[in-house]
Amino acid sequence: MHYAIVVANFNQEITEGLLHGALKAFKEARVPASRIKIVRVPGAWEIPLAAHLLARTKKYAAIVTVGAVVKGATTHDYWINHAIFPALQEVAEEYMIPVTLGIITCNTWKQAEARSRNNHDNRGYCAAKAALNMAELFEKT
Amino acid sequence: MHYAIVVANFNQEITEGLLHGALKAFKEARVPASRIKIVRVPGAWEIPLAAHLLARTKKYAAIVTVGAVVKGATTHDYWINHAIFPALQEVAEEYMIPVTLGIITCNTWKQAEARSRNNHDNRGYCAAKAALNMAELFEKT
């Protein structure tokens, strides 16, 4: 089975940590790197479209999304979240493919760091684990 | 009639309680265990897709969803709720199948415990009762 990861470059210090977490989970599950497609997009806003692009190839058992939306001085972060999370559900529903959440939405940079460290609370790690579980569920069903 | 239950494993102490509540309601209604399909997903985020997977089999009279989204330090819980509840309505509308709510959205762990105990306020119990009522309504209509 092949997997895809969509990574937002924005807040890259954080998203690289999340990406490493995701790759670690795949490694633990013995998914070879050659079976993991990584697609980079500028920011969280672009994640659903890239996920859509990957979903419609019907090549991947699941798609992991990786991004970090941190609260700023304006409501920019709020409205991005408002639009992207439903859009990700819609990609999943349209193509019947698991699209799991390694996008963190934090009030502070500290929160973002805590969720992207090299441990099992890393949200990229959790998202990849969820992708593996869901792929297994789909295989059985 | 067959029924399905989608259970999120996240916050499992709570969701097992909700699942037991749902099974109790089905038992009271004399639905044999062999007619209840239980599907487990990693977290609440994955419930709509699993519900979709079950709905399109057209095998179930209703789907009960079981999950526990508890408010944390970030807005993660908010955005999950923001996306999953409309997505569950859409699965129901697309397949004309009742998809009932045993997903609790709590501000505290205490609230989550109170809604997953072995009594008639158990929200899994209520969701299964709603599923039974709706299945009956659909049969008559």
Place this chain on the structure above:
Amino acid sequence: MHYAIVVANFNQEITEGLLHGALKAFKEARVPASRIKIVRVPGAWEIPLAAHLLARTKKYAAIVTVGAVVKGATTHDYWINHAIFPALQEVAEEYMIPVTLGIITCNTWKQAEARSRNNHDNRGYCAAKAALNMAELFEKT
């Protein structure tokens, strides 16, 4: 012309008041009781699906929804509202049928009582009046 009313049983003291209000408006408009279909669902969450079920029969000039979502200790009420109101608009749009609002969303029980009494502020009454007006508009257009 036939009309349908979807009533949520949850918070039944309130929703019966709203239902009586709706029936009163239909009576004032001389719509015979035999032309009014009443469908009962467990809670507000199930209203859109029941409205959908009725809409697709193409038998009704309009559908009145009756429910009472009262703010509780958790955000349960918020997320139900978040999902059901757009879902009701979608049923209306998909079948080009007026689906009017006798669902009250209250912060307190007192507010719910005030909006379900036997007077012209009764929101079930208002919703049925709106249904009658919209049915007339559709007939003319």
Place this chain on the structure above:
Amino acid sequence: MHYAIVVANFNQEITEGLLHGALKAFKEARVPASRIKIVRVPGAWEIPLAAHLLARTKKYAAIVTVGAVVKGATTHDYWINHAIFPALQEVAEEYMIPVTLGIITCNTWKQAEARSRNNHDNRGYCAAKAALNMAELFEKT
């Protein structure tokens, strides 16, 4: 070119002011009254369906919506807005017709009065101007 205006009767003191503003803008643009269809609905909730009804006739270059949602004691106004604004975007997208916003969402009655007076800040006036601009854009494109 023909234009349509959907007016919500609820809070009629305000919405008549907005309607007059819209008509004034059309008059300034020398659109004859005979080319302006006015449709009245009970409240803001019913505006999207009426806009849909008008859009699918493919007779109008644009649709102006006129309504006044004023914050009350409950969250009724919030949930109406929550559902109707996306629904209006969907009507526009489905029929590729400009649907412009003369629906005001106010915290106080004073705000509603200020936005419906006979001047160029009248939001009905602005919405009709937007409809005229968009119709011109569509003609050129």
Place this chain on the structure above:
Amino acid sequence: MHYAIVVANFNQEITEGLLHGALKAFKEARVPASRIKIVRVPGAWEIPLAAHLLARTKKYAAIVTVGAVVKGATTHDYWINHAIFPALQEVAEEYMIPVTLGIITCNTWKQAEARSRNNHDNRGYCAAKAALNMAELFEKT
């Protein structure tokens, strides 16, 4: 490759700054002005429909949106944002075209000015860079 920019005229002092930022990014990427289509709409509300109009021509590699929604005394800005951001995602998904965000949502005019100045934090500049990156990604995929 051709690109399109949809600019809202409302709060024009700000949106012209954002537009200049977008054009600067395209210039840096050596996209000739003749390959950039600029479409002007009255306000942010009309951006999704104009984006849709451009997307369905299938002529553009990406669409940049430029607008400035500044918090006012009413909730008008909130409800516009509530509807337009999901609508922009839907245009992107429907036509598989990158639609990037140069729409700023600010609490104060000062914030809007800070995000529309002639520098690399200009959000029109960032949105055009995102459009260029996404167009490249689509070309490769």
